Structure formats: structure tokens, C-alpha cells
Amino acid sequence: MSKVKITIGGINKKAGSSKEYKTGSWRTMKPEVDIEKCIQCLKCFDYCPDGAVKKIEDGIEIDLDYCKGCGICERECPVDAIVMLEEEK
Numbered sequence: 001m002s003k004v005k006i007t008i009g010g011i012n013k014k015a016g017s018s019k020e021y022k023t024g025s026w027r028t029m030k031p032e033v034d035i036e037k038c039i040q041c042l043k044c045f046d047y048c049p050d051g052a053v054k055k056i057e058d059g060i061e062i063d064l065d066y067c068k069g070c071g072i073c074e075r076e077c078p079v080d081a082i083v084m085l086e087e088e089k
Helices: 045-047 072-076
Strands: 029-033 053-056 059-063 082-086
Touching: 029 059, 045 072, 053 082, 059 072
Parallel strands: none
Antiparallel strands: 029 082, 053 059
16 A cells, blocks of 8 residues: 655745736626725725725726626625626626
């Protein structure tokens, strides 16, 4: 009987490697931002688990390459400036 070496966990060999994996294709719903309603409170930025919300000069934008469509940004927006729409494939 031979011993088998089992690797537990993972090894990240270089920093920033998650940027290589565009996970936006996973979503079925996508956020749409109404810039006119946005008060730039950045709650969506704070709560986004994927770091897909970016601050821009006149509000925010969602990086759809990384947004998985979880809807947390919509839920946390105090002025309903974000709505989740069905993704068109």
C-alpha cells in the first residue's frame, strides 16, 4: 500500500490573480444604475462582495465582467437607484 499525498487548501502563487477570472458570465440578473437618483453614498461599493462597483466622477458604475448579479447593491441602495434586470444572453 503506497501513501498518497493529499494537498489541503490552495496556494495563490501570485497576488491579484482573481482579476484573471471574469465571473460576470455567471449571473442571470444584472444591476442597472439610475445616475439621476444616485446620491453617491457608496453603500453599494461597501457591500459588493465582488468589488464590481466603481466610483466615477458623476456616481458609480458596475464592472459587469466581475458582477455575479447577487443583488446586494440593489438591496442596500437607500434611494432605489439600482434595479436588477434579467440578463439578456
